[in-house]
Structure formats: structure tokens, C-alpha cells
Amino acid sequence: MNPLGTGVPGAPQNVPTLRIAALQMVSTPRVDENLAAAARLIGDAVAQGAELVALPEYFAIMGMSDGDKVKVREVDGRGPIQDFLAARAREYQIWLIGGSLPLWTDHPDKMLNSSLVYDPHGERVARYDKIHLFGFRQGGECYDESATIEAGRQPIAFTTPFGRVGLSICYDLRFPELYRALGVTDLLVLPAAFTETTGRAHWEILLRARAIENQCYVLAVAQGGRHENGRETHGNSMLIDPWGTILDRKLKGPGIVIGDLEHARLAEVRSSLPALKHRVM
Template sequence: MKVAAVQMVSTPDLGRNLEAAARLVGEAAAAGAGLVALPEYFCLIGLRDTDKLPFAEPEGDGAIQRFLADTARRHGVWLVGGTLPLRAPDGQRVYNRCCVYGPDGVEAAHYDKIHLFAFDNGRERYAEATTLAPGDTPVALQCGPLRVGLSVCYDLRFPELYRALMAPPCDLLCVPAAFTYTTGRAHWELLLRARAVENQCYVLAPAQGGQHESGRRTWGHSLVADPWGEVLAVRPEGEGVVLAEVSAQRLAEVRTQLPALAHRRL
């Protein structure tokens, strides 16, 4: 199956972001992708972190969820919907939710980001827990021929999550993200390739990539890595689509030549 990572530079305007996402998903589908993944916060990157709160949707309803369902159905693809703000029970924060829709437009699964990012180097400070509530459950699902494990951005730094997703093994791990420029330059590709190598599967990483209207700069470098850790395709910056083929033969070849998953003891 051909898969696609959509890279965006999302704005504070929901309508503009949905238009851009629709155009890019259409481009990916026209190129033959059967599974398309949007980046974290594809729908909105506001001027302030709290700007997402008024856009929070109830489970199963809302403009963003309807857009994802309609887009998946229109193009007949599996659509990993980046993330959107979904109301949390405390009424003060939101879940950073990744919803997956099948080619029929029906939600097949969703995952709430478990690990919440915090960073402070004396110049830049950021703490997601002020606006986000954490999820608590790893999620994997069958997308046509592919078993797909879900994760979001900062989850990438926690290999134990991906180990939990490998029972049974996934063919593809999906990591929609909005990595900061600082952390992305240091660790993004390194961590993605490590997750691919240690789990012997493909990694699909759609990202935010560029200078946002809020002044924030995201790292981009949306990519697809294969089970040997080879980067098959990458887009450094700016909106666009990254495409690659997920090969069952390549998965079997790597897992047969070096059966590390079968050698696990812990």
C-alpha cells in the first residue's frame, strides 16, 4: 500500500487550515495513496496555546470530525486525522485526539495523546498540561492490509509505548507531530529511525513544518522510514505531501534476517 504524510504550516484560521488539508489529502489520493496522515494540530495553531479551547468538539460530532469523515469518504482512503481538540471531562482542558477514518467515512479508532510535552531552556518555555488532559490507552488498528499503531509527537520519546503497540506487531507506526524547531533539529529523525529499527516496521511521520503566524517555528521534515531505518522520502519545510510504498515483502525480509522481535525477553 502507498502511504502519504501531509506536511502543513497551520494558521489560527480553522477554515484556511481545512481548505489546505482537503487540497493536500486530494493530492495524496490522486498520487495513489491508500492511507494518508495529517500532522498534529492540522486544524489550528493559534496565536496562544489556549486558542484551541473554543474549538474543542464533543466526541463524535463537530466541524473538524465531519470534515475528516467526509474527506476520507470522498477520496476512498484511510485517513489519520492528525489531532484535534476534544473536550475532556474536567471541562477545563482538552484531549489532543487522533481520529482515524476508513474509506467509508466511519471512524475506525481514536487515540488520545498520552505523553504531554514540557520544555524550558531559559529562552523557550512550553507546557502542554496547562491545556491538555492526557490519554491512557495505546491504540492500534487494522487499516486494510496494514496494522497501524497510533502515537502523537512527544510520544516519540517513549519507546515503551511503541513496544505496547507491537503485540501483535504493527506494519506501520504513525507519528503526527508539531515538533519545535529546536528539538526537531536535534532529535526528530534520530528518534523516528530508532522507532523503525527497534520495532522492525515502517514509520509514517506527518509534521508541521515552517514559520507560523503565531511566531512559532516548527521543524517539519515529514518522512517515511522503512523497517531498516532507511528514510524513503522526506520534505524539509513548507506544505506538501511525502509518499512511499509499504512493502509486506520488505517487512518479512527484515524480520526474517534479523528476528529481533522474536528474541525479546522483557
């Protein structure tokens, strides 16, 4: 796989607008239940005209412990979660970005936290394994993703008729060098399960910064609420334009963020302030 792109590099951007949606969820420890909830949201987004749809990090399972996700990890290329994503993309003829799901790794107690992309034919066109692993300790809150997740190594973007789409997951948001490594993108998609503590402090600021500095749209799709394991995720899924303007958002609970990506808006921002051309590093 080309680490900086899949599909057809340099493909013509022959679709002037693209309607996209982020599906905010409050996932449970039960995969079947979460897939059913995701299916309903996908159907609702398509009914509103969405052509590219993204799910949040861990959309298929937010376990009672981190080890629960490892127990349902799938071999790359087959499994009920991957089958679900391919089938929904094919059924609705949409681009579908499967937030993140646990994939097999050789380590017996770990998984890859992977975002998979399916085209309107239900064919997988990209896979990104989360590179940066979250670690946080404050008071009674403690997280260490490295205990159960094996880090990815390659930045990944893919090409659509609309333009180039870059992938990242949650904690990646704090590392702007990852997005620079992707080159010029028209859309960055960030599925996440930000904690309420860190999300309240930094989520919106970082998202708008990534949109502004990369002069592209950002679709942030989050878990958003109180989960059965006691964890509270921040939510606040949003669509941001290349000037840093928030076009739509969903603060808490399951729901849809939806809006249009416009090449005319990308061109306007990039021509009026040609920062991408001014880069020297």
C-alpha cells in the same frame, strides 16, 4: 474500545503493498483556512495514488495561544473538524488519519489532543488520546502542554487489510515503551508539531530508532515552518522503512511525503534479523 486494537484483530494481510502519504502543513489560527489547505493536500496525495493519508498534529488550528485550541474543542463524534475528516475519507475512499484535533473533556480549561482514524467508508475506526505531554524550557522557549491538555491513558492500534497500524502523537516519540505496548505493528504513524530546537537535535534519530527497533514502517507527519504565533516547527516529515532507511522526506513548508509500504520488505527485514522473536521482555 480494545486498548491495543480496533477493527478485526488478526485480520489477513491480503494487500501486498499500500501507498501512503504524510501531509506536511504550516497551520494558522483559522480552522476554515486550515481545512481548505488540508483538503487540497489530500486531493493531491490521492491523485498520486495514496490509499492511506495522514495529517499533522494540530492540522486544524495552531492558535495564537494554547487556549485557542481549547476554544474550538469538539464533542467526541460531532463537529466541523470531525465532519471534514469523515467526508474526505468517504469522498476519496481512503484511510484517513486526522493528525490531532482538540476534543472535549470535562475540565473547563482543557482538551484531549486526539488522533482520529477513518476508513474508506468514512466510518471512524480508532481514536488515540495523546498520553505524554510535552514540557520544555530553554532560554526564551517554554512549553507546558499539561496546562491545557488532559493526558490519555491507552495505547491504540487498528487493523487494516494491509496490516496493523499503531498510533502516537509528537512527544510520545521519546517513550519507546509505548510502542512496545502496541505489540507487533506494520506501520507506526506519528503526527507532530516538534519545535525547531528539539526537532533539529532529536527528531530524525528518534524516528529511525523506532522503525529499527520495531521492524516496521514509520510515517512521521509534521507541522513545518514559521507560524503566525511566532512558533517555528521543525517539519522534516518522512517515511522510514523497517531497516531505518528514509524513503522520502519534506524538510520545510507544506507538501507531501509519499511512498509504498511492502510486505515483502517487512518479511525480509524480520527474517534476516528476527529481533522481534528474540525479545524476552
